[in-house]
Amino acid sequence: MSIITKSHLRGFRNATRTFSKGINESLLEFSSETKAEKVTIFLSHKHDETEELDSAISLLKSFGVLVYVDWQDDGMPKHTSGTTANRIKEKIKENQKFIFLGTEGAISSKWCNWELGYGDSHKYLKNIAILPIRNDINSSYSGSEYMQIYPSIEHLDGTRKNNAGDYIPKGYYVLEPADSNGSQSFVTLKKWIIR
Template sequence: MEKLISRQLLSKVRSENLNESIKMFSQAKETRERKKYSFEVSIFLSHKHNETEIIKQAIALFKKLGISVYVDWLDSEMPKTTNGYTAKRIKEKIRECDKFVLLATEEAIKSKWCNWELGYGDSQKYFKNIAIMPITDNEGGTFSGSEYLAIYPIITSAYTYSTGTYYVEFEGKKVKLEDWLKN
């Protein structure tokens, strides 16, 4: 297995071209609108809301690969306070997006919303179009996650200290992240 992605490594992806990342982040809604009329690949990014910086870094990584990323707090149709419509809208977006990725930080794994989204994503995307992106606190760190997370493909990196090639690994096989996203 390749190395898990650390917070430090993910931050380097974004800092490599910070101005471009900020521009891409601000254009996320426009990109999602274009998706309706094109063949652009999209992912639903499940995440813990209070981890804004790491979410922006993950978005930058996927944008660098030419992927449209849906995050609920950028959705103007989401209510300010969670309610039944929130759940309905999230279900719609999970179905609409081509892929589902759980940004699996320790906090996200504890989140009832992330677990609910993963369960729904499992029913809609399993197993070809769903992956876990474990984020470790330190370079070379390990991921403990809940037992049930072991049934999903995981996103890893070939590098510990510099950005480069990312993979999706599952049951002893690995494929480049770009290839997985586009298949």
């Protein structure tokens, strides 16, 4: 698995900004966009990981999507309750795609894992993906065991070959879980979003 590092994602976010803006201001701006003619994505994430969230939204928005995050939803109750869970279930079903922002914090979060389980039952396999993030290239990734059953969003650097032996162009891809022979099918992130 070619897991994206936090610094890679942060670099993408910083490269796509035309002016300096705080993370919270950036996140609020994302929530005010119109849904008209856009693919919608439920982004499951750990609430206190705002830098990773802002970076992931910047990446996804570069593909012309609308990203839903629960804490920007005015319909959410002020205090976590059963109503919160029901609202999240509605939103997972309502949004076309489900992406789990797979940081170490999200992997250990009861809520994020619950959302992933619910997303699994409503979006599997065509409309669900894991965006695995780790701290740096040398850090371990404790969530790789159960994440192996889901498609993953990865950045390929142009050095990997496909099953025919041709180099895969540099870019973001959604890779299906490997089959029993170790082969993986893949599609560009852009094509996955619109299919």
